[in-house]
Amino acid sequence: MQRTLVSHALNAASPMDGILLQGWVRTRRDAKAFSFLEINDGSCLKGLQVIVDASLPGYDQIARATTGSSVEIVGRLVPSQGQGQKWELVATSFAVVGDADSTYPLQKKGHTLEFLREIAHIRPRSNLFGAVFRVRSRLAYAIHQFFQERSFVYVHAPIITASDCEGAGELFRVTTLDPKNPPTSPDGSVDFSQDFFAKKTYLTVSGQLEAEVFACALSNVYTFGPTFRAENSHTSRHASEFWMIEPEIAFCALDGNMDLAEEFVKYLIRDARKHCAADLEFFGKFVDKDLLPRLDFVLERPFQRCTYTEAIDILSRSGRNWEHPVSWGANLQSEHERYLAEEHFKCPVTLYNYPRTLKPFYMRVNEDGKTVRAMDLLVPGIGEIIGGSQREERLDVLLENMRQHQLSEKEYAWYIDLRRYGSVPHSGFGLGFERMLMFVTGVANIRDVIPFARTPGTAGF
Ligand code: 4AD
Ligand code: MG
Numbered sequence: 081m082q083r084t085l086v087s088h089a090l091n092a093a094s095p096m097d098g099i100l101l102q103g104w105v106r107t108r109r110d111a112k113a114f115s116f117l118e119i120n121d122g123s124c125l126k127g128l129q130v131i132v133d134a135s136l137p138g139y140d141q142i143a144r145a146t147t148g149s150s151v152e153i154v155g156r157l158v159p160s161q162g163q164g165q166k167w168e169l170v171a172t173s174f175a176v177v178g179d180a181d182s183t184y185p186l187q188k189k190g191h192t193l194e195f196l197r198e199i200a201h202i203r204p205r206s207n208l209f210g211a212v213f214r215v216r217s218r219l220a221y222a223i224h225q226f227f228q229e230r231s232f233v234y235v236h237a238p239i240i241t242a243s244d245c246e247g248a249g250e251l252f253r254v255t256t257l258d259p260k261n262p263p264t265s266p267d268g269s270v271d272f273s274q275d276f277f278a279k280k281t282y283l284t285v286s287g288q289l290e291a292e293v294f295a296c297a298l299s300n301v302y303t304f305g306p307t308f309r310a311e312n313s314h315t316s317r318h319a320s321e322f323w324m325i326e327p328e329i330a331f332c333a334l335d336g337n338m339d340l341a342e343e344f345v346k347y348l349i350r351d352a353r354k355h356c357a358a359d360l361e362f363f364g365k366f367v368d369k370d371l372l373p374r375l376d377f378v379l380e381r382p383f384q385r386c387t388y389t390e391a392i393d394i395l396s397r398s399g400r401n402w403e404h405p406v407s408w409g410a411n412l413q414s415e416h417e418r419y420l421a422e423e424h425f426k427c428p429v430t431l432y433n434y435p436r437t438l439k440p441f442y443m444r445v446n447e448d449g450k451t452v453r454a455m456d457l458l459v460p461g462i463g464e465i466i467g468g469s470q471r472e473e474r475l476d477v478l479l480e481n482m483r484q485h486q487l488s489e490k491e492y493a494w495y496i497d498l499r500r501y502g503s504v505p506h507s508g509f510g511l512g513f514e515r516m517l518m519f520v521t522g523v524a525n526i527r528d529v530i531p532f533a534r535t536p537g538t539a540g541f
Contacts, residue, residue: 081154087123089157092167096157101128101169102177104205105145107188115142119151119169122210125358129160129168138174147187148180148205193528200532200541208366211359212529215352216517222351223304223325223513226344232300232327237287239306242279243492245289247440247485250311251282252320283308286510287326289442289495292471295328295506296498302327304513312536315414316525317462319514321534328508334444334453334470337507338430341457341466342383344511345428349375352520360521368522374460375520377427384429386420388412388451391431394424409435417456417463428459441485443469444505445477455509459519468509475499 084099103121110116113134118127130153132139145151153171160168185191185199186206196203203209224234240254256276257263263274272280287303294301303326311318327340352360353375364372386394395406395416404413412431421429433446434454443452457466472478478499482489489496517529527533532541 085123086119086121086126086128089128089167089169090124090126090165092157095159095167098154098172099157099169101130101153101155103127103151105147105149105151105180107147108142108145110142115139115145117145117151117153119153120205120210122204122214124214125207125211125362126165129162129165130155130171131168132171132174136171136174141174141176144176144179145174146180146182146184148184150177150180151175152177193525197527197533204531207362208523209528211356211362212517212521212523213531215356215359215521216513216529218355219348219352219513219517219520220304222348222355225351226347227300227302227327230300232302233294233298235287235291235294235298235301235303237284237290237303237305237326239284240277240281241284241290242277242281243289243495244282245284245286245440245442247487248285248309248311250285250309252308252310254281254283285309286324288328288508288510291326291328291508292442292495292498292506295330295508296502296504299330300327314536316527317414317515317518319526319530319533319535322526322530323513324510325513326508326510328506330504330506332470332507333505334432334455334507337468337470337509338385338432338455341430341455341468341509341511342428345383345457345459345465345516346379348516349379349520353379363522368524371522378459381427383457384425384427386425386429386431387433388431388435388454389433391416391420395419398424409437411438414463417458418460421458421463422460426460428457430455430457432456439469441481441487442471442478444472445481453507457509461522462515462519464512465515465519466509466511468507470505470507473499473503473505475503 081100083102101119103119106118106120106127108115108117115132117130119130120127132142152175154173155169155171157167157169160166185202204213244251263271265271284307286307287305291301291303306321307324308321392406392408403415432455433451436445436450436452439452439454443454445452453470455468456464459465472481514526514529523529
């Protein structure tokens with residue numbers, strides 16, 4: 081007998097006989113002649129109501145059907161007598177599959193997110209996390225759909241790499257050397273030529289450089305995979321392991337890149353609104369009352385665009401007392417980004433043309449020699465969700481940038497070759513998948529939109 085998921089049962093068009101339901105007990109109420117169970121299997125937010133008659137074989141097991149236990153029920157799907165649901169299941173057979181004793185940590189009362197983080201192996205069974213991870217799955221699918229519909233080729237960038245794309249030194253080393261007794265060079269330093277890959281290697285911070293290789297061959301490509309940053313940031317928006325989507329487009333300048341980023345973000349919101357309607361309504365009710373109006377507003381309005389220089393001007397004239405002073409050439413801090421998106425523009429805004437000194441070596445230098453064709457997309461409530469740029473396609477300028485950043489021409493020879501053989505203007509960006517999920521669900525902490533969070537000091541589970 082084939083299993084019927086709760087979501088399918090609840091959406092049934094007509095009554096059905098002999099369906100098999102398998103799931104976990106949320107609640108049980110016993111009356112004299114029968115028991116009511118609510119069964120959830122994670123296929124949707126709602127559970128299916130089940131009536132088990134006391135005369136049924138197997139009813140002697142009913143006391144074992146406690147919250148958290150797993151059960152298997154065969155029955156008839158019939159129109160529900162009760163309110164709030166269309167269908168209910170009248171059991172014809174009932175069995176407990178796995179018991180859950182009274183220590184089961186998800187009881188009816190509400191739990192704090194902090195507590196749920198400590199039971200990351202059980203929290204997917206809660207309404208909130210079930211909804212978060214269904215939306216995460218759907219958006220992963222929508223990401224592929226968006227790019228495949230536009231003839232982008234999916235490229236798998238390596239996880240282990242020898243390059244530091246962002247040049248921020250936030251790298252996790254990958255090594256098999258014995259930390260107690262590493263081989264050393266005559267000068268006493270660790271000799272990484274004897275390491276597993278015969279050189280220093282790291283977990284990737286970005287698949288961009290490899291994506292550029294493929295864009296300069298297959299034209300439009302994207303990566304979608306895990307990235308790692310050993311950044312000691314203790315915020316609600318930084319994780320040490322997160323997923324990034326990085327499109328890279330040949331023959332494309334910064335304008336086209338900004339257009340694609342806007343289209344992409346709107347596409348994902350629209351997809352979630354359509355395919356995760358019940359879960360988003362749940363977030364709108366229990367997580368963030370303004371979520372749905374905000375998402376709809378974002379869909380309707382064109383994103384604003386503003387240069388870094390204009391942004392500095394707006395911030396300086398705001399009359400605010402900034403914790404971090406505002407001046408041309410300084411990095412924008414979270415307080416500045418949020419002011420721009422939440423108070424000044426009141427909608428997503430793409431900042432572009434940042435000071436050259438603030439950005440990595442690969443960005444295209446503008447005619448002024450002082451700024452580069454960088455772009456950051458800021459959204460209300462979160463700040464930066466996308467970072468990208470037009471890439472430097474001129475060999476001489478790239479080499480000069482690399483000298484300024486003290487990068488080895490030998491290590492990056494393959495990257496430089498892209499400018500030697502048929503170089504083209506090209507652009508791309510990275511969308512932080514978890515930040516996008518925070519935006520779409522209203523969930524305020526990045527630890528709660530990734531199955532098992534890795535942050536400084538924490539790698540449990
Ligand atoms: O701005 P970033 O560092 O850009 C890059 O890595 C480029 N190589 C992307 C490209 O042009 N292909 O990172 C891109 C995005 C950020 O906007 C943010 O959404 C996310 O990745 N991100 C993080 N998300 C969670 N935790 C962190 N520690 C993050 N660091 C960046
Ligand atoms: Mg960035």
